[in-house]
Amino acid sequence: MPIEVRDPVHGTISLSDGETAIVDSPEFQRLRSIKQLGFADVSFPGATHTRFLHSLGVCHMAGNVFDHLFRSFAFSKASARTRFRQAFRLAAMLHDIGHGPLSHTTEEVMPPLRELSVAAYKNHPRGRDASIRATHEDYTIKYLTDSPLTAILTKNFPDLSPIHIACLVDKTLPCPDDFFMEQGLDFRPILSQLVSGELDVDRMDYLERDSYFTGTNYGKFDRDWMIANMKYFEVEGKLFLGLNRRALYTFDDFLISRHHIHLMVYFHHKCIIYEEMLNRYLTSPDCTFQLPANINEYTKYHDSKLYENLAASSNEWAQRISLRRPYRMAIELHNTAESARPERIKNTLEADGIHTIWASSKVRLSKYHSGNPEDRAYPIYVMDQYDHWDKPAPIDETTEIFQKYEEARVIDRLYVAPEKLAAAQKILADKRL
Numbered sequence: 179m180p181i182e183v184r185d186p187v188h189g190t191i192s193l194s195d196g197e198t199a200i201v202d203s204p205e206f207q208r209l210r211s212i213k214q215l216g217f218a219d220v221s222f223p224g225a226t227h228t229r230f231l232h233s234l235g236v237c238h239m240a241g242n243v244f245d246h247l248f249r250s251f252a253f254s255k256a257s258a259r260t261r262f263r264q265a266f267r268l269a270a271m272l273h274d275i276g277h278g279p280l281s282h283t284t285e286e287v288m289p290p291l292r293e294l295s296v297a298a299y300k301n302h303p304r305g306r307d308a309s310i311r312a313t314h315e316d317y318t319i320k321y322l323t324d325s326p327l328t329a330i331l332t333k334n335f336p337d338l339s340p341i342h343i344a345c346l347v348d349k350t351l352p353c354p355d356d357f358f359m360e361q362g363l364d365f366r367p368i369l370s371q372l373v374s375g376e377l378d379v380d381r382m383d384y385l386e387r388d389s390y391f392t393g394t395n396y397g398k399f400d401r402d403w404m405i406a407n408m409k410y411f412e413v414e415g416k417l418f419l420g421l422n423r424r425a426l427y428t429f430d431d432f433l434i435s436r437h438h439i440h441l442m443v444y445f446h447h448k449c450i451i452y453e454e455m456l457n458r459y460l461t462s463p464d465c466t467f468q469l470p471a472n473i474n475e476y477t478k479y480h481d482s483k484l485y486e487n488l489a490a491s492s493n494e495w496a497q498r499i500s501l502r503r504p505y506r507m508a509i510e511l512h513n514t515a516e517s518a519r520p521e522r523i524k525n526t527l528e529a530d531g532i533h534t535i536w537a538s539s540k541v542r543l544s545k546y547h548s549g550n551p552e553d554r555a556y557p558i559y560v561m562d563q564y565d566h567w568d569k570p571a572p573i574d575e576t577t578e579i580f581q582k583y584e585e586a587r588v589i590d591r592l593y594v595a596p597e598k599l600a601a602a603q604k605i606l607a608d609k610r611l
Contacts, residue, residue: 232274279481
């Protein structure tokens, strides 16, 4: 039976019978118990929203974006449009299905990738490297292609295969057939871009959602205008994402909003110290928390299981997290490049017997700065609907935002035990560090 969900960000979200079956699965229900922003609720008490709600929001966004983008595209038959739209919505809904407890930090205790036995990686570079540790993306592909969830997908969506969904989540997976071809055009590039790219439905949802639940203005942008100006653009038989030139300033604002929410929310000094302490526990010899390779066992792991482990451990870092006794920030430094000053301060404090945690948070405006050829292989094209002499061009050649924000923003922080904070601050003042 189809359902409707009331979402504080998007309003009513409608799900089909098949999508409802996915939502009701233990694998998807697990996401109710994984917070979207990890330790962010330490600083922003409202930030207790989950991967579950975010995933529903991304699915909803996918449907809206698809309907706008291809509203005038002449598909050869209605079933072609239906299968693309459904595969896209499912990829959006399930893109986070493999996340571990408290999201990214617990990847430290994921097993070697080979233990997951991901059949989809048989002829893939990741499957040939025995030294790789699994990531949440690997668990996502495992869930999609070789788990009880796979059978639910196959039963409810006979017109597509789970591997097609996986191909939209992971751009590097080889597609086994011509599923994404329609009238000689390859739809996979644009749909993959919209699942994970510079301007994707994941970011469109989490920026607005995280802003709402943290009670901040960072992350807000004109979503409706952005979607209204999205287009498709053909290059050598492949469809890529396009954007009307008149929405270029909205795109700039979108990137800057994401940049600022990283600096002001995701990199909040309290969130960072809890992540650092958790990392120290997970990499300690006496850590007893490990994530299983068996996908059915993995489904039982969520935030509560990790917190139970922390509470039962005698490890100093586990206890500091469990009892909310974090190290305190002694100094915070903002730069656009790496600096020798934090290490100099750290060495000075530790020479005086004060143990420190040095955390360096680094963010760049865009993936275009990463140097990774894969990030540039899926360009967004800027198109001018009023000037037909203006040839569409990749967006990084059209706006100056990438050049203006080319430098990374680095926030270095030094933390000390609460009982050592006053002594550390005196040393910093006396020695003018």
